[in-house]
Amino acid sequence: xxxxxxxxxxxxxxCRLVRLPLLVPYTRRPSPISTRCSAAQSPDAVDRxxxxxxxxxxxxxxxxxxxxxxxxxEDPLLPLMVDxxxxxxxxxxxxxxxxxxxxxxxxxxxxxxxxxxSQFWVTELGxxxxxxxxxxxxxxxxxxxxxxxxPLSLVSILCPDPHFKKRHHKRRVLQPQLVDSxxxxxxxxxxxxxxxxxxxxxxxxxxxxxxxxxxFEHVDCIDKDLRCDNEGWLLENxxxxxxxxxxxxxxxxxxxxxxxxxxxxxxxxxxxxSVQWTRELSKQ
Numbered sequence: 001x002x003x004x005x006x007x008x009x010x011x012x013x014x015c016r017l018v019r020l021p022l023l024v025p026y027t028r029r030p031s032p033i034s035t036r037c038s039a040a041q042s043p044d045a046v047d048r049x050x051x052x053x054x055x056x057x058x059x060x061x062x063x064x065x066x067x068x069x070x071x072x073x074e075d076p077l078l079p080l081m082v083d084x085x086x087x088x089x090x091x092x093x094x095x096x097x098x099x100x101x102x103x104x105x106x107x108x109x110x111x112x113x114x115x116x117x118s119q120f121w122v123t124e125l126g127x128x129x130x131x132x133x134x135x136x137x138x139x140x141x142x143x144x145x146x147x148x149x150x151p152l153s154l155v156s157i158l159c160p161d162p163h164f165k166k167r168h169h170k171r172r173v174l175q176p177q178l179v180d181s182x183x184x185x186x187x188x189x190x191x192x193x194x195x196x197x198x199x200x201x202x203x204x205x206x207x208x209x210x211x212x213x214x215x216f217e218h219v220d221c222i223d224k225d226l227r228c229d230n231e232g233w234l235l236e237n238x239x240x241x242x243x244x245x246x247x248x249x250x251x252x253x254x255x256x257x258x259x260x261x262x263x264x265x266x267x268x269x270x271x272x273x274s275v276q277w278t279r280e281l282s283k284q
Contacts, residue, residue, distance in 0.1 A: 064135035066147040073104045074128035079153035079187075082106045082145060084137045084178075085160050089118030091243045096122075096130035098241075103153065105130040108137045108144070142181035151187035157205065158195045159245035179208045183215055183263075191219065192261045193238065197249035202233075202257035209261050216261040226260065234258035 069076035079101075083092050086107030096105045109115050109132060118132040135144065145152055157174055174194075182192060192209060196202040209216055219238075220228045227235045237246070238260060246256055 062139070063143040064133065064140040066144045067131065067133065069147070069149060072131040075102075076104070076148070077150040078102055078104045078129070079151050080104045080106060080145075080148055081154040081156070082108065082141075082152065084108050084141070084155065084157045085110070086114075086118070086132065087111075088114055088244060089121065089132055091158070091239075091241060092130055092132075093118070093121060093125070093127070094241050095239070096127050097125070103129070104150070106144075107132040108135045108141070110134070110136055138175055138178050141178055142185065145181070145185045151190070152185050153187055153190045154193070155182050155186065155190075156193040156195075156239075158193070158243045159197055159249070160201065174205050174208055176208070179212070183212055186263045188263055188266055190263050192216070192263075193258070194260070195243075195246070195256060195258045197245065197254040197256055199255075199257055202259070206232075206259050209259070212261075215263060215265050217264050219260045219262050222262055222264075232259070234260060 081092075081095070081103055083105070086092050086109045089107050089109070092105045092107045107115075107118060107130070109118070112134045115132045115134045122130055122132065133144070160174065186192065194202065194205040194209065196205065218228075218232065219226050220232075220234075226238060229235055237256070237258070242250070249256060
């Protein structure tokens with residue numbers, strides 16, 4: 001039988017245990033309905049909250065103004081090649097130095113530090129036929145290129161970001177709006193070169209331009225020197241120099257899928273209306 005002292009200690013401990021609060025997992029309380037609704041009612045609320053960071057100008061979602069062409073090119077009336085998503089710029093600089101054709105070269109890139117470095121190289125090399133711009137080509141291509149005083153003779157989109165997840169496909173650079181702008185601005189006889197080491201991406205770009213069969217023909221139908229495999233992909237690089245991504249991909253054993261189109265008919269109006277453009281985005 002327990003002693004009176006032991007019994008008293010046990011009773012005291014039981015009392016303390018009973019008074020301890022019950023420990024339960026923390027559950028986040030849902031936000032009040034008014035708070036949740038306010039974000040939807042004020043889509044710019046987040047921008048205002050972080051306004052002091054001034055981030056919006058760092059990512060060009062609004063159309064970029066074209067440059068003063070006389071200031072960036074020695075002869076702004078020469079045919080123009082535009083490389084969309086030009087990356088480091090080495091590919092375009094090599095062409096500017098070594099191409100046998102008299103042509104101007106414009107690189108559009110969304111990573112500003114790459115643009116700054118590319119333009120530094122151009123200045124150091126003293127080249128007056130190549131220029132790089134910080135721009136989102138999807139929204140800025142038409143505004144930039146339509147102001148160029150000479151003809152747009154070649155557009156290249158080489159190994160763009162694949163954005164593999166379906167919900168991110170709308171971020172791929174070659175959207176209907178851009179295809180329509182290229183089609184409208186390209187001169188008669190001008191060409192478009194598409195290239196990727198990801199078959200899905202190459203096929204997606206191909207499908208978009210195949211939809212303009214009344215405007216474009218694939219170059220193997222026009223130039224028999226440009227040979228294709230049985231599925232219509234060009235067997236050789238028609239530019240004479242590989243892009244950096246192309247070099248790495250081929251070293252890893254990847255296949256490069258290429259298509260080149262030539263504009264054989266003039267398009268008199270935009271193919272994609274803003275309604276069609278919005279509808280296609282909503283499907284992705």
